[in-house]
Amino acid sequence: MVRYVQEFHNAAAARGLLAAIERITSRPLNLMEVCGTHTVAIFRHGIRQLLPPPLSMLSGPGCPVCVTTNADIDKAIALAEQPGVTLTTFGDMMKVPGSRQSLQQVKADGSDVRVVYSPRDAVCLARDNPRRPVVFLAVGFETTAPTIAAALLEAEALGLKNFYLISVHKLIPPAMRALLDAREVRIDGFICPGHVSVVIGSQPYQFIPQQYGVPCVITGFEPLDILQGIEMLLRQIAEGRAGVEIQYRRGVRPEGNPLARELVSRVFETSDAHWRGLGCIPGSGLKLRPEYKRFDAEEAFAINPPPAKEHKGCLCGDILRGVKTPPECPLFAKTCTPERPVGPCMVSSEGTCAGWYQYGSS
Amino acid sequence: MCLAIPARVIKVGEQSLGLVEMGGVVREASFMLLPDVRLGDYVLLHAGYALQKVDEAEAEETLRLLAEMAEAGRAEA
Numbered sequence: 176m177v178r179y180v181q182e183f184h185n186a187a188a189a190r191g192l193l194a195a196i197e198r199i200t201s202r203p204l205n206l207m208e209v210c211g212t213h214t215v216a217i218f219r220h221g222i223r224q225l226l227p228p229p230l231s232m233l234s235g236p237g238c239p240v241c242v243t244t245n246a247d248i249d250k251a252i253a254l255a256e257q258p259g260v261t262l263t264t265f266g267d268m269m270k271v272p273g274s275r276q277s278l279q280q281v282k283a284d285g286s287d288v289r290v291v292y293s294p295r296d297a298v299c300l301a302r303d304n305p306r307r308p309v310v311f312l313a314v315g316f317e318t319t320a321p322t323i324a325a326a327l328l329e330a331e332a333l334g335l336k337n338f339y340l341i342s343v344h345k346l347i348p349p350a351m352r353a354l355l356d357a358r359e360v361r362i363d364g365f366i367c368p369g370h371v372s373v374v375i376g377s378q379p380y381q382f383i384p385q386q387y388g389v390p391c392v393i394t395g396f397e398p399l400d401i402l403q404g405i406e407m408l409l410r411q412i413a414e415g416r417a418g419v420e421i422q423y424r425r426g427v428r429p430e431g432n433p434l435a436r437e438l439v440s441r442v443f444e445t446s447d448a449h450w451r452g453l454g455c456i457p458g459s460g461l462k463l464r465p466e467y468k469r470f471d472a473e474e475a476f477a478i479n480p481p482p483a484k485e486h487k488g489c490l491c492g493d494i495l496r497g498v499k500t501p502p503e504c505p506l507f508a509k510t511c512t513p514e515r516p517v518g519p520c521m522v523s524s525e526g527t528c529a530g531w532y533q534y535g536s537s
Numbered sequence: 538m539c540l541a542i543p544a545r546v547i548k549v550g551e552q553s554l555g556l557v558e559m560g561g562v563v564r565e566a567s568f569m570l571l572p573d574v575r576l577g578d579y580v581l582l583h584a585g586y587a588l589q590k591v592d593e594a595e596a597e598e599t600l601r602l603l604a605e606m607a608e609a610g611r612a613e614a
């Protein structure tokens with residue numbers, strides 16, 4: 176295994192952490208992991224089952240694929256269907272059902288839809304095919320936004336006239352505020368996303384302990400990281416403290432990556448954004464600045480997708496807010512499976528429904 | 538989707554581009570977001586871009602704490 180991975184899988188240390196967790200858990204507590212990558216890791220390593228029963232892990236809205244609305248997917252599909260256009264995006268987006276179709280389906284029907292590993296690949300594709308408009312469907316949180324900003328700046332430096340973005344970026348701290356304000360579930364502590372924090376650092380979460388009294392621990396993704404993150408949260412709770420602590424110190428500096436943030440704010444400005452399940456959250460999106468509007472796919476192409484509609488019976492919205500768990504959805508594992516997903520929470524490998532389906536849970 | 542993987546820098550080339558290696562797989566990477574990388578550094582790679590250096594001293598410190606936990610774990614077992 177890769178260095179900095181296998182060392183964080185030691186069974187004896189896990190037992191020690193679990194014993195410590197057991198010792199300091201005295202009452203029922205709800206801890207929320209905001210990030211979909213945590214959700215998968217928690218399932219894959221069976222962490223839920225190892226924790227003492229009073230501790231509940233809630234999954235939050237932290238999968239960029241899952242929180243993308245049908246309307247935004249419909250828009251991407253409408254662009255992919257424009258004659259001569261190549262639509263590129265990350266692999267995770269292909270199977271997500273929009274109101275009527277997924278990108279995979281329109282590709283099967285003949286549209287040029289391609290999966291890229293990096294937004295740079297989309298820029299290179301545009302460079303090598305100067306007559307073909309190449310649109311990149313840009314999804315992702317603060318982790319991914321800098322890579323897209325960097326790719327866009329490269330496209331600008333290359334003088335490309337055929338590269339465009341659909342920006343459906345979302346920002347995590349405003350969504351955490353929205354969850355806290357909604358008060359639908361009690362959240363006693365947040366496992367904050369490690370790789371979002373690699374970019375933003377610890378400062379943007381400070382309002383959570385300060386205004387809501389809820390402790391936060393920025394946590395890594397290996398099993399020992401997660402257990403240590405939980406233990407650090409429980410210690411804050413037991414000692415009556417609330418602050419933002421960093422468990423994932425090998426990756427996260429308190430100041431984050433200032434250059435990455437600077438590139439993001441050179442290209443994008445914050446905007447209100449629609450989240451599946453959470454509705455419109457002020458200041459939680461990123462749109463291109465006026466100076467970069469010529470890269471905006473929606474400005475460049477006149478698209479007019481039919482009004483979006485929701486999937487009947489799908490509870491993804493409640494699941495993304497931590498209000499319901501997948502088995503409470505009547506479609507779960509019946510009409511809705513990873514092979515034939517009804518909602519994005521089942522499609523995305525980081526979706527909560529997919530995690531419950533694949534790994535089961537207590 | 539926010540996965541970033543520790544990768545070792547094996548080449549730093551022109552225009553912020555280079556190569557990284559992870560578990561035997563070699564990939565092109567952009568260092569545009571992390572210009573001061575050096576050969577041999579471990580970086581967190583996401584969507585083809587290095588986002589941050591892995592801080593080796595901090596990693597050691599976390600592992601030291603975890604080793605203490607492992608001792609405690611053995612004592613309990």
Ligand code: SF4
Pocket residue numbers: 488489490491494501504505506507508511512516517518519520521522528
């Ligand atoms: S199980 Fe399927 S239908 Fe039910 S909430 Fe999850 S994704 Fe939606």
